[in-house]
Amino acid sequence: MPEHEEQLEPLVTEIPPKAADLSAWYTAVTLKAELVSYSPVRGCVVLRPYGFALWENLQKALDQRFKATGHENAYFPLLIPEHLLVKEAEHVEGFAPEVAWVTQGGQERLNERLAIRPTSEVIIGVMYAKWIQSHRDLPVLINQWANVLRWEKATRPFLRTMEFLWQEGHTAHATAAEAREETLRMLDIYREVAEDVVGVPVYTGAKSPSERFPGAVETFSIEALMPDGKALQSGTSHDLGQNFSKAYDIKFADVDQSVKYVYTTSWGMSWRMLGGMIMTHGDDRGLRIPPALAPIEAVIVPIVKGNDTAPLAHAQELARDLRAAFRVRVDDRDYTPGWKFSEWEMRGVPVRIEIGPRDIQMESVTLVRRDKSKGEAGAKLSVLRSDLARRLRSELDHIQRAMHAQAKAFLESHTFATRDRSKFFELCESRAGMIDIPFCNRAECEANVKQRTSATTRVLRELGEPGAVCVACGEPAIVQAYFAQTY
Amino acid sequence: MPEHEEQLEPLVTEIPPKAADLSAWYTAVTLKAELVSYSPVRGCVVLRPYGFALWENLQKALDQRFKATGHENAYFPLLIPEHLLVKEAEHVEGFAPEVAWVTQGGQERLNERLAIRPTSEVIIGVMYAKWIQSHRDLPVLINQWANVLRWEKATRPFLRTMEFLWQEGHTAHATAAEAREETLRMLDIYREVAEDVVGVPVYTGAKSPSERFPGAVETFSIEALMPDGKALQSGTSHDLGQNFSKAYDIKFADVDQSVKYVYTTSWGMSWRMLGGMIMTHGDDRGLRIPPALAPIEAVIVPIVKGNDTAPLAHAQELARDLRAAFRVRVDDRDYTPGWKFSEWEMRGVPVRIEIGPRDIQMESVTLVRRDKSKGEAGAKLSVLRSDLARRLRSELDHIQRAMHAQAKAFLESHTFATRDRSKFFELCESRAGMIDIPFCNRAECEANVKQRTSATTRVLRELGEPGAVCVACGEPAIVQAYFAQTY
Numbered sequence: 001m002p003e004h005e006e007q008l009e010p011l012v013t014e015i016p017p018k019a020a021d022l023s024a025w026y027t028a029v030t031l032k033a034e035l036v037s038y039s040p041v042r043g044c045v046v047l048r049p050y051g052f053a054l055w056e057n058l059q060k061a062l063d064q065r066f067k068a069t070g071h072e073n074a075y076f077p078l079l080i081p082e083h084l085l086v087k088e089a090e091h092v093e094g095f096a097p098e099v100a101w102v103t104q105g106g107q108e109r110l111n112e113r114l115a116i117r118p119t120s121e122v123i124i125g126v127m128y129a130k131w132i133q134s135h136r137d138l139p140v141l142i143n144q145w146a147n148v149l150r151w152e153k154a155t156r157p158f159l160r161t162m163e164f165l166w167q168e169g170h171t172a173h174a175t176a177a178e179a180r181e182e183t184l185r186m187l188d189i190y191r192e193v194a195e196d197v198v199g200v201p202v203y204t205g206a207k208s209p210s211e212r213f214p215g216a217v218e219t220f221s222i223e224a225l226m227p228d229g230k231a232l233q234s235g236t237s238h239d240l241g242q243n244f245s246k247a248y249d250i251k252f253a254d255v256d257q258s259v260k261y262v263y264t265t266s267w268g269m270s271w272r273m274l275g276g277m278i279m280t281h282g283d284d285r286g287l288r289i290p291p292a293l294a295p296i297e298a299v300i301v302p303i304v305k306g307n308d309t310a311p312l313a314h315a316q317e318l319a320r321d322l323r324a325a326f327r328v329r330v331d332d333r334d335y336t337p338g339w340k341f342s343e344w345e346m347r348g349v350p351v352r353i354e355i356g357p358r359d360i361q362m363e364s365v366t367l368v369r370r371d372k373s374k375g376e377a378g379a380k381l382s383v384l385r386s387d388l389a390r391r392l393r394s395e396l397d398h399i400q401r402a403m404h405a406q407a408k409a410f411l412e413s414h415t416f417a418t419r420d421r422s423k424f425f426e427l428c429e430s431r432a433g434m435i436d437i438p439f440c441n442r443a444e445c446e447a448n449v450k451q452r453t454s455a456t457t458r459v460l461r462e463l464g465e466p467g468a469v470c471v472a473c474g475e476p477a478i479v480q481a482y483f484a485q486t487y
Numbered sequence: 488m489p490e491h492e493e494q495l496e497p498l499v500t501e502i503p504p505k506a507a508d509l510s511a512w513y514t515a516v517t518l519k520a521e522l523v524s525y526s527p528v529r530g531c532v533v534l535r536p537y538g539f540a541l542w543e544n545l546q547k548a549l550d551q552r553f554k555a556t557g558h559e560n561a562y563f564p565l566l567i568p569e570h571l572l573v574k575e576a577e578h579v580e581g582f583a584p585e586v587a588w589v590t591q592g593g594q595e596r597l598n599e600r601l602a603i604r605p606t607s608e609v610i611i612g613v614m615y616a617k618w619i620q621s622h623r624d625l626p627v628l629i630n631q632w633a634n635v636l637r638w639e640k641a642t643r644p645f646l647r648t649m650e651f652l653w654q655e656g657h658t659a660h661a662t663a664a665e666a667r668e669e670t671l672r673m674l675d676i677y678r679e680v681a682e683d684v685v686g687v688p689v690y691t692g693a694k695s696p697s698e699r700f701p702g703a704v705e706t707f708s709i710e711a712l713m714p715d716g717k718a719l720q721s722g723t724s725h726d727l728g729q730n731f732s733k734a735y736d737i738k739f740a741d742v743d744q745s746v747k748y749v750y751t752t753s754w755g756m757s758w759r760m761l762g763g764m765i766m767t768h769g770d771d772r773g774l775r776i777p778p779a780l781a782p783i784e785a786v787i788v789p790i791v792k793g794n795d796t797a798p799l800a801h802a803q804e805l806a807r808d809l810r811a812a813f814r815v816r817v818d819d820r821d822y823t824p825g826w827k828f829s830e831w832e833m834r835g836v837p838v839r840i841e842i843g844p845r846d847i848q849m850e851s852v853t854l855v856r857r858d859k860s861k862g863e864a865g866a867k868l869s870v871l872r873s874d875l876a877r878r879l880r881s882e883l884d885h886i887q888r889a890m891h892a893q894a895k896a897f898l899e900s901h902t903f904a905t906r907d908r909s910k911f912f913e914l915c916e917s918r919a920g921m922i923d924i925p926f927c928n929r930a931e932c933e934a935n936v937k938q939r940t941s942a943t944t945r946v947l948r949e950l951g952e953p954g955a956v957c958v959a960c961g962e963p964a965i966v967q968a969y970f971a972q973t974y
Binding site: 056 | 524526527528531532533534535536538539540542543559560561562563564565566567568571583584585586587588589590591592593594595600601603610613614617618629633634636638650652821
């Protein structure tokens, strides 16, 4: 048994229990782990270095996949003149209430208001109309990493803030089929990143008409389930058909010289995904970050007694050896080991490596897995130093898979298929999780469910059983739908 | 002699000669090479994929160096409430005329105007006041990648636009000496990136008081010299002393428990550096991009005659082999080889690899260096395929160094030290380059030179010769100064 079992200090007591009040737990953890700070700017948070490092890792995972599928990055203006914003009717109606307006520049009062982008379909559509002339110019596959702003009342770090960071892909295609294919390709990249990198299992599918992006022909999304039974929409991919190309006059001469409107798509994932990660994986000790996303995969804590400098020297040597292949950090601060253990557990580092006098003697280290409970089998391991790199890799891989599996078990055990109407309403109202029913896909029926229970459709998929009736209203069902309350 | 000499088509004639009108050349090249597009938003350009890829490579070069020197990235709000902006008197005076103001959010008229950040000292200072309590919290070493906005009349892609992309570092330290050390460390990183990555030689030094950043104790900058004899300020690093910590109340308890104001720094480089790269290296055929910054290091052009598919297949095989170590692209588009040669030359790709039937037969390729003139020794080489990776690496290294050396020779041959007053004014007025004189460092004298010649001090350094007099006014000199007209 390793030597340094004792020194756990009560740093974690400052976090309220997760099960009792997810919202209080969430706020405490995001602040205490120094992911974010509230700012003096209404509705806006600061992403602190540890939080930004999470975002950088999510960015890398997405950006690689975007580039591997032929997309390139670009950057479009922040400000959008009002006369351009208003051309796509549904789009402006959807976004106008959320827009912040610039009306003064320097000493000058502007003749026309400028919107801070709530999303960039408009300005990108205007540019695509200039760039695209011929079928040879298609497809256009562009992504933008940007800040956007939507005038919101509530502020919840990552989940809902006025300004947020995201990526928005915008593509143009010659045919409806290609645009649809692109929309689904990007949806699948979101699914893959959510599951394999963030460790958050999701349901995917189309949105009902009332949940669609303003101006889209079809919206697809990935939906995760949070511990409080509410769904979190974590990435959306829109088939915009010719709605924007007609509004912004994006045309091309086809092979046969006939002039046609292009088909466009847009798709976005924001730092909200990190909010889903925090809620999905965290526990009463704080964050648990999946290794693929972790700013620090392993923290090395020297167990120093008195003036013994050997543990720190060994810790630094370990770090040098591991650095080429792992994101590691030596905690050489002037705190007790116990304090450090608590802090790095709270901050969610997947693996802690302890090295003390006895470890040095044994040519080993003690490896502690953050994903396991204390005392659980495999939570604490003595590993030979000669075997450390190999073992660390395999433990990190296990942790990544174990966290996903645990979240998946939760999602599955909180997904309820029912054919009973009153049971359906009860499940929706009690926020039981994802409620799976045959559904008529009528706005009226959906509005009725929402009014009674606050639940809405999350994603739709093909009806499993032909001839089924809508569990919510008894009319003929045409799709299978997950209902849930939502963030 | 390689086989495909002939097919150069007159694509390049659409670019005006560089020497005749640098400004017209610059605009034509940035647009034609698809680095940028003008947008319908006043003062704003779109950074197109090829331009954004340049920015990504510059970002990587900087970001690596920031991280290697202990800095972390973070993200702060875009909008700054007016009452916060006005606390540091010089700062607000300097920036107020350039600020865009948000006065409406959704349907709501705001009680207080919100500035779109022209730079982030203010909002970051407010946060540092919350985060920093003790000497243990210092230093704080944070960088932000962000868009900023300054209300400008003129629009010149990269050089001057209303919105631009940049990084801004903001650090806090316990002592004045550490803050100064940081300021100079970051200046040196800018110098290194400008010279080694962008291939643009610079002079470095302090700014005169009238050229300082509003609110700084001392501003340092790197200054490049453009072909028209105007200097381009390409990166600045500011020692802010305690000006911002006093305005925003950023204090810490020192080791002895006494409470002190911190010392802060800030430093920034923007996409303007890319404007310097374009003007420095370009020629009448278009862009010349140094390999370290090039989105495509080598473009592979198959020389196809008739229906022969072998060249394309071989080109793709080459690309597969090279891709692990180089940024390569196969141009498989349906254009003539000559058209492709012109286009990729215009877009500045450092090396072109041609592969045609005779190359295939000889198991070789033809390698063409963009940095050399046509017909110049070493501009065109036949290279065995078995030796290609090694040779490409060495040619790219040579190109990187040759481009820097060429630019350095220009800077040196356009730097004039003079002790003659009328010669000095003549050099300044004729935009001869960097004019190096002993200088009194009085605002009055500098204003006089500016009024007569439009030239200003660029950077100051230690006086070489004690007892020298100011060449501009005859008063005692206290520094050595470069004067130049400027962008």
